Amino acid sequence: MKNDDLKKILNSLPIPEPAKEAKDKAIGAALAEFHRQSEKKKKNVKGSSWMERLMGKNRKGGPIMTRPIAIATAGIAAGCIALAITLSPVFVSEKSRFVKPRAVQVADRPELDETPRSPSAVGNIESELKDSAKEIKKEKVGSRPAPLLHPNDEFILEEAVVHTPPPAMRREVKVNGRGMPTMALSAAKFPMEPGVRPPVDQTYVGRDKFDTVNANTVKLVSEAPVSTFSIDVDTASYAFVRRSLNNGHLPPKNAVRVEELINYFDYDYPLPEDRSVPFKPTVTVFPTPWNPDTKLLHIGIKGFDITPAQKPKSNLVFLIDVSGSMQSQDKLPLLKNSFRMLVNSLEADDTVAIVVYAGAAGTVLEPTKVSEKGKILAALDRLRAGGSTAGGEGINMAYSLAESGMDPDGINRVILATDGDFNVGIHDPEVLEDFVSRKRKSGVYLSVLGFGQGNYNDALMQKLAQNGNGNAAYIDSLNEARKVLVDEASGTMFNIANDVKIQIEFNPAMVAEYRLIGYETRMLNREDFKNDAVDAGDIGSGHTVTAIYEITPTSSNAKLIDDLRYGDREKATPVKRSKTAEYAYLKVRYKLPGESSSREIETPIDKRNEYAKISAAPAESRFASAVAAFGQILRGDSYVREFDYDDVVGLARGAKGDDPFGYRGEFINLIRLAETSAAMGDR
Amino acid sequence: MIDYTDMELVDMSNSGNEHAFENLVERHYLTVYSLSYKWCRIREDAEEITQEVFIKLTRKLNSFTSKSSFRTWLYRITINTAKDYHRKNATRRTYESAFADDQSHNNPGNLPLDSIAARQVYAAMDKLPDKQKAALMLVAAEGMNHREAADVLGCSETTISWRIHQARKKIKKTCNGWQDYEKR
Numbered sequence: 001m002k003n004d005d006l007k008k009i010l011n012s013l014p015i016p017e018p019a020k021e022a023k024d025k026a027i028g029a030a031l032a033e034f035h036r037q038s039e040k041k042k043k044n045v046k047g048s049s050w051m052e053r054l055m056g057k058n059r060k061g062g063p064i065m066t067r068p069i070a071i072a073t074a075g076i077a078a079g080c081i082a083l084a085i086t087l088s089p090v091f092v093s094e095k096s097r098f099v100k101p102r103a104v105q106v107a108d109r110p111e112l113d114e115t116p117r118s119p120s121a122v123g124n125i126e127s128e129l130k131d132s133a134k135e136i137k138k139e140k141v142g143s144r145p146a147p148l149l150h151p152n153d154e155f156i157l158e159e160a161v162v163h164t165p166p167p168a169m170r171r172e173v174k175v176n177g178r179g180m181p182t183m184a185l186s187a188a189k190f191p192m193e194p195g196v197r198p199p200v201d202q203t204y205v206g207r208d209k210f211d212t213v214n215a216n217t218v219k220l221v222s223e224a225p226v227s228t229f230s231i232d233v234d235t236a237s238y239a240f241v242r243r244s245l246n247n248g249h250l251p252p253k254n255a256v257r258v259e260e261l262i263n264y265f266d267y268d269y270p271l272p273e274d275r276s277v278p279f280k281p282t283v284t285v286f287p288t289p290w291n292p293d294t295k296l297l298h299i300g301i302k303g304f305d306i307t308p309a310q311k312p313k314s315n316l317v318f319l320i321d322v323s324g325s326m327q328s329q330d331k332l333p334l335l336k337n338s339f340r341m342l343v344n345s346l347e348a349d350d351t352v353a354i355v356v357y358a359g360a361a362g363t364v365l366e367p368t369k370v371s372e373k374g375k376i377l378a379a380l381d382r383l384r385a386g387g388s389t390a391g392g393e394g395i396n397m398a399y400s401l402a403e404s405g406m407d408p409d410g411i412n413r414v415i416l417a418t419d420g421d422f423n424v425g426i427h428d429p430e431v432l433e434d435f436v437s438r439k440r441k442s443g444v445y446l447s448v449l450g451f452g453q454g455n456y457n458d459a460l461m462q463k464l465a466q467n468g469n470g471n472a473a474y475i476d477s478l479n480e481a482r483k484v485l486v487d488e489a490s491g492t493m494f495n496i497a498n499d500v501k502i503q504i505e506f507n508p509a510m511v512a513e514y515r516l517i518g519y520e521t522r523m524l525n526r527e528d529f530k531n532d533a534v535d536a537g538d539i540g541s542g543h544t545v546t547a548i549y550e551i552t553p554t555s556s557n558a559k560l561i562d563d564l565r566y567g568d569r570e571k572a573t574p575v576k577r578s579k580t581a582e583y584a585y586l587k588v589r590y591k592l593p594g595e596s597s598s599r600e601i602e603t604p605i606d607k608r609n610e611y612a613k614i615s616a617a618p619a620e621s622r623f624a625s626a627v628a629a630f631g632q633i634l635r636g637d638s639y640v641r642e643f644d645y646d647d648v649v650g651l652a653r654g655a656k657g658d659d660p661f662g663y664r665g666e667f668i669n670l671i672r673l674a675e676t677s678a679a680m681g682d683r
Numbered sequence: 684m685i686d687y688t689d690m691e692l693v694d695m696s697n698s699g700n701e702h703a704f705e706n707l708v709e710r711h712y713l714t715v716y717s718l719s720y721k722w723c724r725i726r727e728d729a730e731e732i733t734q735e736v737f738i739k740l741t742r743k744l745n746s747f748t749s750k751s752s753f754r755t756w757l758y759r760i761t762i763n764t765a766k767d768y769h770r771k772n773a774t775r776r777t778y779e780s781a782f783a784d785d786q787s788h789n790n791p792g793n794l795p796l797d798s799i800a801a802r803q804v805y806a807a808m809d810k811l812p813d814k815q816k817a818a819l820m821l822v823a824a825e826g827m828n829h830r831e832a833a834d835v836l837g838c839s840e841t842t843i844s845w846r847i848h849q850a851r852k853k854i855k856k857t858c859n860g861w862q863d864y865e866k867r
Binding site: 010 | 696699701702704705708709712713716717720721724726727729730731733734737738740741742744745800801802804805823824826851
């Protein structure tokens with residue numbers, strides 16, 4: 001026999017197509033193993049963090065060794081400079097061994113853009129990346145990049161879990177029209193064969209667009225004694241800042257909205273004794289940490305909280321579709337953000353479990369108390385759309401988890417999130433409806449959240465939700481998610497005051513200048529205050545809102561604005577004697593839910609609100625001022641002068657308080673990260 | 684679209700890039716499956732072997748060095764996994780029953796002649812020692828040259844040549860059907 005004959009015969013064997021389910025199962029199993037291995041790797045992390053290694057610091061902060069940093073300018077074109085920074089050799093203290101010299105891309109983040117990109121731009125980036133990928137491959141010569149390590153802190157898990165670098169990343173420093181450098185990373189679009197899902201990543205890449213925000217300027221009380229603005233309970237900016245700092249770079253200036261940073265935290269302001277008013281402003285005046293000659297006027301508002309006794313315990317199971325079709329930005333990424341928001345609105349005592357269905361069907365998170373929020377958020381973060389929807393026991397699993405943690409007096413709910421693929425383990429829609437309504441009688445309700453377009457099965461969703469005693473909602477944006485998940489579905493949050501506006505009139509006898517920190521995008525005209533047609537922010541139950549003014553007393557010689565040469569101070573209306581001791585007069589306007597005309601709360605701000613020393617001021621005020629300082633330093637605002645990150649850490653540490661959810665501790669860590677990034681000259 | 688090399692995908696996977704990893708698995712699924720199927724000729728078993736291969740691969744991905752090509756490495760894992768699987772399940776199943784996989788089994792007359800011959804030869808290969816079967820599989824069925832097969836199986840080229848020689852001799856002896864086919 002001849003070789004060729006044997007080959008021909010062997011090759012004539014018909015090979016049946018592998019079953020699609022088997023393939024999905026295999027890929028799912030491999031991915032599960034992949035996660036297990038990644039977890040293991042993470043646990044084995046010892047020694048210095050990735051960032052510290054880059055910085056040449058060991059845990060104690062001293063330099064390990066001095067190493068050359070070569071900065072190569074990759075190209076300069078039309079005000080666009082691409083920098084590739086390589087550091088070598090890199091010493092890794094991990095397990096006391098040297099790693100071969102290798103190229104480390106400082107900006108080697110693979111994140112994808114969250115904003116749509118024009119096809120031509122995609123093409124350009126891809127070809128550029130392909131080139132750089134080749135280049136990097138050459139550089140590597142057989143050595144492989146060490147896994148990207150983060151400090152083991154829990155907060156890191158929340159946002160920065162396994163953000164993985166394809167080698168092909170370039171950092172571009174763009175110089176915009178004003179000559180201000182803003183940073184942009186070109187995103188590595190992952191290579192895809194036809195039919196392969198585009199990858200999703202949550203991480204900041206610097207292509208995000210922000211409106212230019214200039215910090216509020218110093219106002220002269222004699223010229224503009226009244227300051228009016230709408231409250232803002234958004235906190236997006238904080239999450240964004242956190243994300244970029246965790247990724248090792250400073251956020252772009254315009255991404256930092258100081259008031260959102262401040263309002264990210266929950267402050268323990270006193271509640272009104274009388275329930276007829278939904279909230280009570282708490283005002284403190286104390287010396288400015290960053291300027292001995294000025295004072296901070298701190299206004300804190302806490303919305304009426306339903307007392308814990310009234311708030312039923314929530315036992316939630318998220319049943320999440322992670323099939324390939326959930327890949328696009330308006331699906332899984334939005335879903336994750338939505339659930340993150342929901343988790344953030346829950347109480348420490350509530351429990352959350354996560355079940356996914358798709359290739360990797362199964363329980364991602366056993367019922368976990370919200371006090372371990374980091375764990376929940378990390379599990380959410382790890383979700384990836386992959387594989388086709390392989391069904392599995394998704395819905396059964398979700399219900400049995402919900403039943404296992406059943407609280408007869410609480411909210412027991414499965415929240416199904418999908419783009420319309422109801423392949424949850426029960427295929428017949430009618431059987432599914434039956435199942436859901438049977439379970440409803442057992443006390444577990446079902447809410448259905450729809451995401452995305454193209455595959456959306458509205459009718460079935462509605463039917464299921466009705467059968468499950470729940471609601472069906474379509475989530476197209478984070479705002480909608482907030483409305484549905486935080487304000488409505490959780491049943492624990494509802495607005496207690498709408499269109500809340502703040503107006504402050506300063507007393508020219510006491511205050512020469514003032515400056516509102518943050519709220520740049522929320523400024524209102526003086527006449528808008530009483531105009532009920534003008535929209536403003538809402539306060540939900542338990543929400544806190546904080547506003548901080550930096551004021552310069554008339555007695556201070558640190559006034560930034562000189563007196564007018566030709567001005568006539570004598571002409572100013574003299575302040576009535578009884579009011580001379582007041583710094584300002586605060587008015588808060590709000591509408592009760594369902595009402596169309598506004599009510600007003602008024603209070604004078606005087607010496608009674610004042611603390612002579614920073615250390616004497618309430619911890620909540622001090623912490624807020626630390627956050628304000630941090631935001632301003634990040635923005636590069638000039639008012640904070642020599643106050644630096646270390647000062648902020650000191651201030652925040654002293655005001656950390658109980659910190660039940662670890663947010664304040666996380667904040668302190670973020671300051672450290674910012675310090676590191678700033679030291680690297682990175683923005 | 685960019686086509687990353689296997690090595691690039693491995694590197695990315697090792698630094699935690701799940702998408703790169705998934706891409707790597709998808710890319711090679713069919714290769715692994717085909718070889719596994721040729722080894723056992725039962726679709727379900729081949730699927731199981733393939734799954735096992737990728738789990739093993741995931742565990743070992745960290746230790747993969749670019750000394751050998753990724754493909755070589757993958758073939759090695761597949762052959763080893765298939766051998767183990769065969770051994771484990773030898774008591775349960777015999778691969779002679781492989782026809783059961785084919786729906787036209789009840790009516791062999793409908794099978795194309797070369798397909799019948801192929802099954803006969805593969806059945807004959809099942810009776811070979813694993814090492815010989817593997818060598819013949821890689822060279823004759825997968826179209827590798829002796830050098831590549833030697834890399835996969837971790838032996839010298841001459842060993843491969845010898846194993847193939849032995850294998851062919853035995854098949855010739857065992858497989859009358861095949862000889863008949865050859866005469867035609």
